Amino acid sequence: xxxxxxxxxxxxxxxxxxxxxxxxxxxxxxxxxxxxxxxxxxxxxxxxxxxxxxxxxxxxxxxxxxxxxxxxxxxxxxxxxxxxxxxxxxxxxxxxxxxxxxxxxxxxxxxxxxxxxxxxxxxxxxxxxxxxxxxxxxxxxxxxxxxxxxxxxxxxxxxxxxxxxxxxxxxxxxxxxxxxxxxxxxxxxxxxxxxxxxxxxxxxxxxxxxxxxxxxxxxxx
Amino acid sequence: xxxxxxxxxxxxxxxxxxxxxxxxxxxxxxxxxxxxxxxxxxxxxxxxxxxxxxxxxxxxxxxxxxxxxxxxxxxxxxxxxxxxxxxxxxxxxxxxxxxxxxxxxxxxxxxxxxxxxxxxxxxxxxxxxxxxxxxxxxxxxxxxxxxxxxxxxxxxxxxxxxxxxxxxxxxxxxxxxxxxxxxxxxxxxxxxxxxxxxxxxxxxxxxxxxxxxxxxxxxxxxxxxxxxxxxxxxxxxxxxxxxxxxxxxxxxxxxxxxxxxxxxxxxxxxxxxxxxxxxxxxxxxxxxxxxxxxxxxxxxxxxxxxxxxxxxxxxxxxxxxxxxxxxxxxxxxxxxxxxxxxxxxxxxxxxxxxxxxxxxxxxxxxxxxxxxxxxx
Numbered sequence: 153x154x155x156x157x158x159x160x161x162x163x164x165x166x167x168x169x170x171x172x173x174x175x176x177x178x179x180x181x182x183x184x185x186x187x188x189x190x191x192x193x194x195x196x197x198x199x200x201x202x203x204x205x206x207x208x209x210x211x212x213x214x215x216x217x218x219x220x221x222x223x224x225x226x227x228x229x230x231x232x233x234x235x236x237x238x239x240x241x242x243x244x245x246x247x248x249x250x251x252x253x254x255x256x257x258x259x260x261x262x263x264x265x266x267x268x269x270x271x272x273x274x275x276x277x278x279x280x281x282x283x284x285x286x287x288x289x290x291x292x293x294x295x296x297x298x299x300x301x302x303x304x305x306x307x308x309x310x311x312x313x314x315x316x317x318x319x320x321x322x323x324x325x326x327x328x329x330x331x332x333x334x335x336x337x338x339x340x341x342x343x344x345x346x347x348x349x350x351x352x353x354x355x356x357x358x359x360x361x362x363x364x365x366x367x368x369x370x371x372x373x
Numbered sequence: 374x375x376x377x378x379x380x381x382x383x384x385x386x387x388x389x390x391x392x393x394x395x396x397x398x399x400x401x402x403x404x405x406x407x408x409x410x411x412x413x414x415x416x417x418x419x420x421x422x423x424x425x426x427x428x429x430x431x432x433x434x435x436x437x438x439x440x441x442x443x444x445x446x447x448x449x450x451x452x453x454x455x456x457x458x459x460x461x462x463x464x465x466x467x468x469x470x471x472x473x474x475x476x477x478x479x480x481x482x483x484x485x486x487x488x489x490x491x492x493x494x495x496x497x498x499x500x501x502x503x504x505x506x507x508x509x510x511x512x513x514x515x516x517x518x519x520x521x522x523x524x525x526x527x528x529x530x531x532x533x534x535x536x537x538x539x540x541x542x543x544x545x546x547x548x549x550x551x552x553x554x555x556x557x558x559x560x561x562x563x564x565x566x567x568x569x570x571x572x573x574x575x576x577x578x579x580x581x582x583x584x585x586x587x588x589x590x591x592x593x594x595x596x597x598x599x600x601x602x603x604x605x606x607x608x609x610x611x612x613x614x615x616x617x618x619x620x621x622x623x624x625x626x627x628x629x630x631x632x633x634x635x636x637x638x639x640x641x642x643x644x645x646x647x648x649x650x651x652x653x654x655x656x657x658x659x660x661x662x663x664x665x666x667x668x669x670x671x672x673x674x675x676x677x678x679x680x681x682x683x684x685x686x687x688x689x690x691x692x693x694x695x696x697x698x699x700x701x702x703x704x705x706x707x708x709x710x711x712x713x714x715x716x717x718x719x720x721x722x723x724x725x726x727x728x729x730x731x732x733x734x735x736x737x738x739x740x741x742x743x744x745x746x747x748x749x
Binding site: 206214215217220 | 379380381491547550551552553554654657658660661664734736737738
């Protein structure tokens with residue numbers, strides 16, 4: 153008799169996984185290997201977010217490789233950062249087909265969406281990427297940059313909001329370890345606001361998708 | 374090393390950290406993508422350790438400063454990328470001729486000229502070998518991971534001191550900018566080779582008898598340093614017998630210590646049908662392919678990764694060719710080291726190049742596709 157192998161254990165093992173929002177069904181590609189791709193434009197802090205995630209994964213005793221690709225500009229232009237987290241050794245360092253994709257610009261969304269692994273999770277910043285979204289992907293839209301601006305008054309911390317959303321959805325690393333590495337890697341004096349942004353991201357996730365907020369829904373405080 | 378904590382480190386940072394661990398206390402350079410992080414790291418760390426960091430006006434001057442510091446008794450290093458490496462060639466040749474130890478890091482980017490600054494390439498393999506004129510010897514290392522970068526930088530500094538020979542560290546953009554988990558031992562836990570401080574009584578700066586230690590300028594010994602062919606005291610000469618002896622000595626040093634210079638690594642089947650020979654970041658793709666082909670599918674495939682590319686590890690490649698029918702050489706250029714592989718194989722196997730030069734890495738799938746041509 154053959155037993156079907158289920159890899160869905162990893163999610164249930166993660167103690168900090170927040171409650172699923174109402175009506176939400178999510179299938180994340182599971183296995184030990186996670187390929188995270190953060191895409192958008194230069195200046196949004198995607199590479200810093202990737203470094204923070206990678207460092208947290210190291211502190212969480214996992215193997216990790218972080219790569220990036222960007223143009224010669226300091227701001228603007230396409231920017232992409234990848235993080236591969238695995239318990240096995242990682243040979244090929246680039247993200248070929250992401251299991252988790254974050255898109256913070258429309259151009260990036262159109263470029264990287266076809267590369268997502270089957271069943272992979274896509275988080276988009278609805279501030280820049282407007283719907284309607286293709287139905288055949290697991291796309292979850294949150295107004296990441298708008299929330300950072302409205303709640304914290306700083307758009308630059310949108311990367312931490314996004315990082316929190318990704319970790320809330322996929323439990324890549326422990327939440328406390330991630331917070332620690334945010335404090336370590338943040339530019340001097342910005343640790344506090346980055347942590348606030350991180351908490352905002354978790355609240356956004358618990359609140360559920362923007363499309364479910366409705367007219368009476370409270371925007372998370 | 375039990376008390377070592379894993380850290381996340383970039384290839385460039387690991388190179389700088391390795392240099393500091395190996396005792397480098399002088400850095401002169403001119404920042405250029407994708408090597409800038411080495412300069413940044415050195416600028417932050419060196420002054421605290423009593424070292425010197427100088428940003429020079431260009432790459433020519435930074436190479437000259439490194440040579441000057443080295444002959445003054447400091448372990449010195451400089452880092453650059455393709456366009457800057459071209460400028461360093463003249464003084465690199467001077468360092469080879471005058472037998473002054475130094476380490477030049479070249480984080481390769483897409484060329485020719487300014488090319489694509491942020492795209493990876495392995496186009497400087499032949500430049501690293503023959504970039505400076507004359508029939509010179511050179512040592513070139515090409516690491517494939519952050520860990521290898523750290524240890525090969527230490528080896529480069531030690532070897533350059535021991536052999537009084539410039540060493541080129543040929544990183545590529547992928548390895549230089551990649552962040553990985555590495556174990557870095559605490560300062561002072563690694564062996565740093567040092568040639569004796571005591572100068573033998575009959576010391577001559579350019580002695581033919583084995584390795585001669587470099588006695589720093591200003592320590593009481595007077596000698597002449599020149600890029601011209603010179604006698605054992607450093608004074609210029611054009612005498613045919615001396616000229617050929619000097620060039621022989623430069624090459625013999627490397628041949629004599631080949632076992633200490635040549636680093637290669639083999640994984641895979643004991644008697645492979647297809648052997649892969651590669652270096653730098655392409656090793657990563659090849660390793661992923663071998664994992665799939667050999668460890669999962671049990672195909673007779675092996676991978677010889679070269680950490681040392683010059684002097685070329687011809688014996689190792691020939692040993693592989695005696696067993697394999699086909700040697701696959703993936704490279705991120707239009708085929709540079711493949712010629713050297715062909716020379717070493719001497720017709721004992723078919724050599725097949727796999728080239729990619731669009732600013733992207735060779736993927737494991739590309740290598741698998743090639744392997745499928747000969748294997749089930």
